[in-house]
Amino acid sequence: MIRSSLFVKVGGIVLLEAIKQAKIGSIVPVYKEIEQEIDSFEYFGKLTNYGKKKNSLLLQDNGMSIGTSNPCLLVTGKDNEFEIRALNDTGKSFLQLIKKDFGFCEKAIYSKGRIYGTLNCSRRVVSEDQRLKLKTHMDIIRTVAFKFKPTTRLFMPYCGLFGMTSYDFVNNVEDLPKNNEDLVNDPDYILYFVDNMFVVNHKTKKTYFVANALVTDNKKEELYKSCTKTINGYEKLMSKKLPKAKKFKKKVFEVKYDLGKDEFLGVMKKLKRHIVDGDMLYAVASRMAICNYNAEPLDIYSRFKNRNSTFYLNDEEGISMGYAHSGLKVKDGLVELNVTTAPRPRDNEDTDMDNKYEVGLRIGENEIVKHTMLVDAARNEIAKVSKAGTRHADKLFIIEKQGNAQSLVSNVKGVLRKELDALHVFLSTINFSAGFPKLRSMRLLREMEKTKRGFYSGSFVIITPDKEIDSKTMGLIRIKKDKVYARAGSYVSHYSNEEDTVDSNEKKLADILDIIKSTGGLK
Numbered sequence: 001m002i003r004s005s006l007f008v009k010v011g012g013i014v015l016l017e018a019i020k021q022a023k024i025g026s027i028v029p030v031y032k033e034i035e036q037e038i039d040s041f042e043y044f045g046k047l048t049n050y051g052k053k054k055n056s057l058l059l060q061d062n063g064m065s066i067g068t069s070n071p072c073l074l075v076t077g078k079d080n081e082f083e084i085r086a087l088n089d090t091g092k093s094f095l096q097l098i099k100k101d102f103g104f105c106e107k108a109i110y111s112k113g114r115i116y117g118t119l120n121c122s123r124r125v126v127s128e129d130q131r132l133k134l135k136t137h138m139d140i141i142r143t144v145a146f147k148f149k150p151t152t153r154l155f156m157p158y159c160g161l162f163g164m165t166s167y168d169f170v171n172n173v174e175d176l177p178k179n180n181e182d183l184v185n186d187p188d189y190i191l192y193f194v195d196n197m198f199v200v201n202h203k204t205k206k207t208y209f210v211a212n213a214l215v216t217d218n219k220k221e222e223l224y225k226s227c228t229k230t231i232n233g234y235e236k237l238m239s240k241k242l243p244k245a246k247k248f249k250k251k252v253f254e255v256k257y258d259l260g261k262d263e264f265l266g267v268m269k270k271l272k273r274h275i276v277d278g279d280m281l282y283a284v285a286s287r288m289a290i291c292n293y294n295a296e297p298l299d300i301y302s303r304f305k306n307r308n309s310t311f312y313l314n315d316e317e318g319i320s321m322g323y324a325h326s327g328l329k330v331k332d333g334l335v336e337l338n339v340t341t342a343p344r345p346r347d348n349e350d351t352d353m354d355n356k357y358e359v360g361l362r363i364g365e366n367e368i369v370k371h372t373m374l375v376d377a378a379r380n381e382i383a384k385v386s387k388a389g390t391r392h393a394d395k396l397f398i399i400e401k402q403g404n405a406q407s408l409v410s411n412v413k414g415v416l417r418k419e420l421d422a423l424h425v426f427l428s429t430i431n432f433s434a435g436f437p438k439l440r441s442m443r444l445l446r447e448m449e450k451t452k453r454g455f456y457s458g459s460f461v462i463i464t465p466d467k468e469i470d471s472k473t474m475g476l477i478r479i480k481k482d483k484v485y486a487r488a489g490s491y492v493s494h495y496s497n498e499e500d501t502v503d504s505n506e507k508k509l510a511d512i513l514d515i516i517k518s519t520g521g522l523k
Helices: 015-021 040-047 089-098 137-145 167-172 220-237 261-276 297-302 351-363 365-385 422-429 438-448 498-518
Strands: 026-028 031-034 056-061 064-068 073-078 081-086 107-111 114-118 160-165 189-194 196-201 206-211 213-215 255-257 282-292 309-314 319-331 334-345 392-402 405-415 459-463 469-480 483-493
Touching (some): 031 220, 040 220, 040 297, 056 160, 073 089, 073 137, 081 137, 089 114, 089 213, 137 189, 206 220, 261 438, 282 438, 282 498, 297 319, 309 469, 319 422, 351 365, 351 392, 365 405, 365 422
Antiparallel strands (some): 031 206, 064 196, 073 189, 107 114, 160 189, 282 483, 309 319, 319 469, 459 469, 469 483
């Protein structure tokens, strides 16, 4: 049995006493610190039977890895339908606590470990300020994310909703044309309430096993025992062997596209015509490749994990993996929108070559123009949710070097208005890099792109009970059954050459397909 003295103390009180004193609706953050930097990829493989376990996720971001395989709730929704489902006993207790909190929905039914129903997003002609407060699926997410009140605040991510919102989540606040076809047929959001996890801080070389106490009734000693059991389980797993990856017989590689190269060139020319006519300044159009795969999904992910920010999520319908960039953060009443463009490779062994890549970022005219327009778009978005006079750029055209990539980065900040929260900010800034003006660009892209984007260029989000959000735009591949769905986007502006842009898009997709093929099992 792990002694209570090994756990976090709350206001000088040891864990068991802290749980006993906590009110119903409280979270008591609990963790054990290990003076060791474990291999997060290998440990996640042990935890999830080499990535096969449903409802598991791994996030590797900014010098920290977070993983879990036993979240308590799954929150999903598509169009006007939603479902909140308990995944274990903790989730069932959670549902008991919130089952009467959905009176704002047209229908909300509590039955057999789940709450499900319908919510029709409000549509009224109102001011921009009022529009952010209209009824949307974000109210369902808010009800779950902010139900529990933490008794203390930790120095690391420790609890909350983790998962993905799609590019099409924007339908909550905008009336856009429908896509012609939905090949992947995914929800608009997949979010897990994660109450237990492992966290590896690669900078301090320490590991943490976390098992929050969610106080839903007066059975406090049982809750304490459950936390210690969970942390014991995480610690014992360290000595277990990694499951062996399955070996696959070779298959022929097959690939097709939703838009052929010539069709995509036609889209680029139409967009360029709209830009020349003054309808917009730029847009980011995409196309999708669909191929087979013949390897362990976790091995495919291993080809992505050397990037700065990557994730692997195995939900009940498929597996998503990829990288994330250009993030939104809301913390301590401050809003920050990060603009990242033009990633270039690093050369950690040849400093001179590394400097040449950096110079290319600094002097590339098209990239500077593109970055400038994105910064202007970010300034417009932040102004809508910030107190007057607080919006500013604290970083402009900075080169950030991390891992095997370097990027041109700017940050726009503001002080959040008191009547708004982090989820209002998320809705206000959603898809901010899709084009400018955003709404006009999104409408044209919906008309021209042949298939629904789904989670591509949506967001990987962490929403904490502290009412904070950390979200990043996703570039990802989605695996469902025996198929991989991969998209790549390309930026078009007045300065773009359409043929070159299409060639660049072709190369982006080819690089993704090469990852699939190089993992093995294909010929």
